[in-house]
Every structure is written in structure tokens, then in C-alpha cells.
Amino acid sequence: MATSTTWLLRPLQERSTQLFLGILTAALAVVTILHLAMPEDSALHVSAYTVTLLGKYLCYALLAVAVDLVWGYLGILSLGHGAFFALGGYAMGMYLMRQIGDRGTYGDPVLPDFMVFLNWDSLPWYWHGFDMAWFAFAMVLLVPGALAFVFGYLAFRSRVTGVYLSIITQALTFALMLAFFRNEMGFGGNNGLTDFRDILGFNLRTDATRLGLFIATGIALAIGYVICRGIVTSKLGRVSIACRDAEARTRFLGYRVERVQLFVFVVSAMLAGVAGALYVPQVGIINPSEFSPLFSIEVVVWVALGGRATLYGAVIGALLVNYAKTVFTGVMPDAWLFALGGLFVLVTVFLPKGIAGLLQKRRKAPEKDRSNPQEATA
Template sequence: MNQPLALTLAQKAGPGLTLALAVVVAAILLAMPLLHLLPAEHALHVSAYTLTLVGKILCYCVVALALDLVWGYAGLLSLGHGLFFALGGYAMGMYLMRQSAGDGLPAFMSFLAWNELPWYWYGTSSFLWALCLVVLVPGLLALVFGFFAFRSRIKGVYFSIMTQALTFAGMLLFFRNETGFGGNNGFTDFRSILGFAITAPGTRAALFIATVALLAGSLYLGFALARSKFGRILTAVRDAENRLMFCGYDPRGYKLFIWVLSAVLCGLAGALYVPQVGIINPSEMAPTQSIEAAVWVALGGRGTLVGPLLGAGLVNGMKSWFTVAFPEYWLFALGALFIIVTLYLPKGLIGLLHRRDRP
């Protein structure tokens, strides 16, 4: 077979192969919670540890996709997305702590001799109000921050530094016991959600399926935006913002919309992360967490939507292995990975795959 004909067949098979792989991955993810419901002695049983680990990684995949929307398409490198993720987690954690406490105060408040709930805890015994907080708290913070940042035309490295300072300030605030969020211990010891035991196999399976649905919905929304006129304007903001303004567009509204949407997606991911992992504390706001998210996107290939999912899965899989086998070397491995990607894989793993398809 001559080379042009082989290339033509490969190009025709490409979309079909990609779709087939997506279907296989989706089938595996949807089968995992069902296999978790099988008896523990069954050969196909998926353990609670495996289901929790994969569910946690899927939540990180949503964060990677959200960051790709602002960095890959709008050119805004955020080093503060860990803050939005943690805020969504804390909003859900407040509800879970109220469920565990019943009519009393959460355990950490009793330990610190609090006499009553702070005003910002009012209504958190309601699941619907908790969901509103999951969306509103990171969304409003992103709206206020983005409004002033984009109005001042802050971009590039200055924008990255400001987002990193924002998440660092949030971490320091939540570390303080008097803020009413559990200090450095955060929230843990959750018992139920919507009346169901949080460690029950059925509850774990439902949370996992909800995470898969959130990831699928976020991916669909991302592709819909990327292929629309809005997505083309975002890429113009990234590549030639001054020229776009000369054409009569105001980029501030486009950047603010995608920035707030990205923050809300991170908040939803955090809300599903907390009941599956069973803890939320200020370490999730650490600047290193947001930097890791940037590594996920860079490794997978920014501006591709699918690439960041691949990067998040690969890096967190490596992290799970390193922190058990060689915990003291993980940060060195992460730094080396980032350097290799920067020097040799500027378009990430997706770019490497595309390069292999060329003649």
C-alpha cells in the first residue's frame, strides 16, 4: 500500500478509533460502580479503595478540563484553581458535618467551645442550599476577582501571580480556627448524605456515577463552546487580543464568562470529591495543588480538552504509586516531568500522538 493511500485510510479511521476508545472508557467507568456492588469474594468485585481512587482522579480530571478552558483557549494561566475546588468541597463538607452532628454543633466546634453556629453556617443542613453554595461561592469569588483583574487588563505572568496569591491567602484564612472551618484539620468523619450511609456500597456507586456524569457533561460543554463562535473569539483573545479589540470586540466579557464557568466546574468537582475521599482541609488550597493542575494540562496538551484528562489521569496515577513506593521523591519526579514536557513536548501527549500520525 502506498503512503498517500495509507495516510488517507488512517485519517478516515482516526475519528472512528477515537470514538471507539471513548466508548470503551465510558463503558469501563460505568461498569466499575456496578462491579463494586458485587460480593467482595466475587472475582470481578471492584474494591472501595479502587472506586474511591478512580473517583478522586475523575474529580481532578474535571479540574484539568476547567483549567484548560481558561488557559488553553483564553490564554489565562491560573495558579489558583485549587481555591475554587476547595471552596466547593468546603460547601459540601458543611452539609455533611451538619448531617453528622444532628441537632448539635459539629464536633470541632464543640471541641473549641463554640456556643452557636456562625451566621454563614445557617441553612447548611439543607442539601439544596449546600448545592447553591457549591456553585455560588466559587462563582461569585471568581466574578469579583475577574471583574477587577480584567478591567485592569492584568494578564500574563501578573495574572498567574495574582491567582496564586489569592489561593495562598485563602489557605491561610482557612487554617485559622476562629474562621469556623475546622482549622488545619478541616472537615472529616462524615456519616451520611441525603439520609444514606456515606460508606455504603450503593452510596459510593451513586457518587461515582455522579462524578462520571459531571465529567461527561463538562466535556460536552467544553466541546460545544470550543466549536462555537464564542470559542473562536476565545482563541482570538489568546492569540491576538489587541487585534480582536481593533475589530470591535470587548474581550473582558468573554474572559470573565469563561473564568467564572471554570471556577464553578471546579467547585462542583470539589463537592463530589469530599464525600468520596472523606476529608477536606486547607491543604487543598495550597499553591502546589494549583501548580499540579497546570502540569496536568501541559502534559496532556492544552487547548485540546481531552489531553488534560489524559494528563490528570497519568500524573495522579503516578502520584498514587510514588507516594507509596518513594514518597520523598514525588516532588522531584513532578518537577522533572514538567521540565521534560516544557522542553520536548510543547503540545503535550496529544501533540505527540498527532505527530506520530503524520507521514
């Protein structure tokens, strides 16, 4: 029994993880103190808006960590992780919708506003249970996990990998986006789910709840990071890296490659679901655009910029790109797509190891090139 938890504790003894957790804790503490202790007119005061914005970035960071787990350590470029993120978000959104109760515009105690608007007379079966927090939170993990399990089981069993897998993950999220746009699906169609009131009894519109969500997201990111780090440093993680570099060889050595792939893929999807669930109450809306292939592929470029297969690089990339996005779309919205497109090209051509690669290069001599022809063609 003792060994069952050691994989989770091992990362805590690593210097890199300690450093990451230290910086994260310090950042959370500083933001909290600046928000609470500084007077509102002070230049150092962090407004509730900024706290929520930072919380949103942290959700993205957790999503990026999830993508890095499969892309960096398993060699699977998922262009559909936005789907898991959005599913987690929808599960949370459904809980929040049910929490509105009779305070909606139409005052129906059970049906959410959009259902009343569409003349539905009863709740669809899949909406039942979402009034209970424990059930909804379980679904945040289970729905993305189940989809990843079914999809991964089929795909890995038939040895669909590489580019093919990327393209069908993209098709998956595209199909889901089209589906969620339909009013008949019962998820609010085009408008999605919005107008939330409170979560676990706390009013979502108060600064205290927002700060609480921000801290919760930080903690989730820390836990997610430790879990990923634990997986990566375990024996399973080694096998997963072996799959990435030489799938056929690993299989010939007797490892059940598809099981390793499936496990890591499902864990990653669940992490993405959690990120989505934390994202929704902070942003206040979830709609089908989160399923768009563009969003999923954007996540990949965060990871690429930060540095693939480092985990902390994914966090850095997510924070940097999203900060840039906030600045750009505010100052010159037209230029953002140019900048993002340019980032895709520059990072892949000139910075194959991302920012993390630059940091490592300064510290030690470059290690062996990780790009391997096997990885491309297997």
C-alpha cells in the same frame, strides 16, 4: 429558543466527543460490573477502595478540564484553581457536617464538633442554610463562581493578563489558605471538616454509596466536558481563542475581550467547584491544604502533560499523573517530588503539546505552531 441549546448539542455530533463519552461510559460500566458482579476473591474484582480512588481521579480530571478551559482556550494560566476546587469542597463539607446532626462526638444537634470544641455558642451566619441540600449544592456553584466573578471582573477590566495574572491567582489561593488555617474563620482551621456520615440520606461508608458517587462523578465529568466542548466550538469560543492568540487585535476588531474572559473564567471556576464538591464525600475530608499553591500548580502540569487546549488531554494528564502519584508515594515516597519536578521540566521543554500532541502528530501533519509572541507579552 431553539438556538439557545444548540451550542450544547453540537459537541454531541462531533466524533471526538462521541469517542470520549463512549470510552468514559464504557470505563464506568466496566468498573461497576467488576465491582458488583465479580466475587471478592477474584483477581478481576474491583474493591470499594479502588472505586473511591478512581472516583477521586475523575474529580481531578474534571478540575483539569476546568483549568484547560481557561489556560488552553483563553490563554490565562491560573495558578489558583485549587481555590475554587477547595471552596466547592468546603460548601459540600459544610452540608455534610450539618448532616451529622447529633451523632457527633459531642452530640450537639446544631453545632459541628469543632465548634463545640472551640466553645462557640451559636452557628456563624454563613453556616445557616447548609443543612438543606439544594442550598449547599447551589453554593457549590455560586461561591467559586462569585469569587471568580469579582476577581476576574477586577483583573480583566484592568487588563491584568499573562504572568501577572498567574502570580496574583497564586497569591489569592495562598491568602485563602492562610485564612482557612485560622480557627476564627469557622471552617475547622487546621483539621478542616471531616467525620462525615451521610449524603442525601445515604450512608457514606457503604460500598453502594461509594459506587454511586463514583458514577455521579463520571457523569459530572461527561457533562463538564460537553459544556466545555460546547463553549469552545461556539462563536464565543472562537473569540476566546482569538483573545488567547492576539488579545489586542481581538479588542481592536470590536470584541469585548474582558467579557469573554470573565464568562469563561467564571464557568471554569464553577466546574472546579463541582469537582471539589464531588471530591469531598469520596475522600472524607476537606482541609486548607487543598488551597496550597503547590496543588494548583500541580493541576496545571496535569494539563500540560496531557496536552493543552484539547480537553481530553487534560483528562488523560490528570489520570496519568495521579496514578503515578499513588504508585510512587506507596513505593518510594521520597522520589515523588523528584518525579513531579522532573515532569514539569520535561513536559515544558520537550513535550510542549503534551501527550495529545504526540497522538495528533501520528495522525496528521503538524499544524501551525500555536505559540505566538503576542500571547506572551500582551
